[in-house]
Amino acid sequence: MTRTLQTLMLATLLALTGAAPAHAHQLNVFASVAGETITVEGKFSSGRPAMAGAVKVYDSANALLHETQLSADGTATLPVPANVTGIKIEVIAADGHSNYWIMTAEDLAAGAAK
Amino acid sequence: MAAQVKYGIAACLLTIAAASPVQAHFGMIIPSDPMVDQVDPRELSLELSFSHPFESTGMDLARPAAFDVTTGGETQSLLDTIEEHPVLGGAGWRSSFTPDRPGTYVFSMEPQPYWEPAEDVFIVHHTKTYVSAFGDDSGWDAELGLPTEIVPLTRPFALWASNVFQGIVKVDGAPVPYAEVEIERYNSAPLSAVPGDLMITQTVKADASGVFTYAAPVDGWWGFAALSTASEQMEKDGAMKDVELGAVLWVRFEAWPK
Numbered sequence: 001m002t003r004t005l006q007t008l009m010l011a012t013l014l015a016l017t018g019a020a021p022a023h024a025h026q027l028n029v030f031a032s033v034a035g036e037t038i039t040v041e042g043k044f045s046s047g048r049p050a051m052a053g054a055v056k057v058y059d060s061a062n063a064l065l066h067e068t069q070l071s072a073d074g075t076a077t078l079p080v081p082a083n084v085t086g087i088k089i090e091v092i093a094a095d096g097h098s099n100y101w102i103m104t105a106e107d108l109a110a111g112a113a114k
Numbered sequence: 115m116a117a118q119v120k121y122g123i124a125a126c127l128l129t130i131a132a133a134s135p136v137q138a139h140f141g142m143i144i145p146s147d148p149m150v151d152q153v154d155p156r157e158l159s160l161e162l163s164f165s166h167p168f169e170s171t172g173m174d175l176a177r178p179a180a181f182d183v184t185t186g187g188e189t190q191s192l193l194d195t196i197e198e199h200p201v202l203g204g205a206g207w208r209s210s211f212t213p214d215r216p217g218t219y220v221f222s223m224e225p226q227p228y229w230e231p232a233e234d235v236f237i238v239h240h241t242k243t244y245v246s247a248f249g250d251d252s253g254w255d256a257e258l259g260l261p262t263e264i265v266p267l268t269r270p271f272a273l274w275a276s277n278v279f280q281g282i283v284k285v286d287g288a289p290v291p292y293a294e295v296e297i298e299r300y301n302s303a304p305l306s307a308v309p310g311d312l313m314i315t316q317t318v319k320a321d322a323s324g325v326f327t328y329a330a331p332v333d334g335w336w337g338f339a340a341l342s343t344a345s346e347q348m349e350k351d352g353a354m355k356d357v358e359l360g361a362v363l364w365v366r367f368e369a370w371p372k
Binding site for chain 1: 152153183214215216237250251252
């Protein structure tokens with residue numbers, strides 16, 4: 001399955017679960033993998049980090065796998081979940097703004113090789 | 115002379131003139147998407163050319179002297195990634211690039227000097243375009259420090275057609291008062307007709323601070339080219355020739371959703 005198709009499937013899932021769209025005071029979420037660790041970054045469109053907020057990781061069946069909190073620098077780290085074909089990482093900032101980042105199996109595999 | 119003969123001669127002259135209109139040259143970098151989203155294909159393709167964009171005709175672009183991407187203040191050469199790829203009937207190049215983090219990625223090209231015998235001048239168009247990745251527009255106003263460049267005062271992506279666009283023309287880092295800026299839309303196929311040749315290239319002048327303003331009337335890729343003459347000449351067949359420096363910026367305006 002191509003990465004794009006995987007991404008679209010996860011995006012569809014996300015839409016069905018009612019994730020919040022971007023707004024003017026936009027929260028941007030990005031995540032990257034290095035080895036066994038995922039680093040999540042939450043940043044507002046102003047450029048300022050989201051200093052507090054919940055981080056939730058779901059699998060492709062929308063089951064909650066992991067939950068943690070952003071640090072004051074707007075980041076969080078978490079372990080790469082085992083046996084997943086892709087995940088979505090949702091960040092809900094303390095002010096209620098939320099957004100997400102999708103990681104496909106391809107993304108996870110590429111990051112694991114770093 | 116009969117009126118019909120006069121009209122015939124005039125038509126012939128018009129045909130000859132139309133066969134060799136004064137065409138504006140534009141260095142071009144056109145990415146497949148100016149805003150990469152996580153649900154898009156994350157890999158960008160980029161076309162590099164030297165063309166007459168409005169009239170959909172390409173010239174031959176020799177292998178560029180430099181092709182870079184700059185993000186977060188860091189510049190990386192992409193010259194090793196380019197391969198030959200015809201553009202609009204001329205020799206061009208293409209490349210691909212995958213942003214790995216959110217932010218603004220500025221692609222820039224320095225071509226080899228192009229000898230234009232019709233104007234008895236060398237042409238060097240320093241060309242660039244800005245791409246946003248993953249919803250992050252930080253760095254959209256980045257200045258690269260090129261010998262000449264247009265520094266955007268309006269975010270150079272995520273624009274609606276008819277939005278005003280402003281930039282400041284700089285040479286050696288200093289604003290150029292009353293700089294002339296030529297503007298053309300990139301038509302991937304020729305338009306059937308325009309009211310006159312003057313409609314092909316739009317022209318505006320910057321103000322005393324080097325700031326120019328333009329509103330693109332329709333969606334598409336629009337190129338902005340501010341031209342100046344380099345302080346140093348180059349040799350051609352034993353004679354020294356002027357060098358036209360171009361600060362070229364490509365910006366896409368998006369259609370309002372229907």
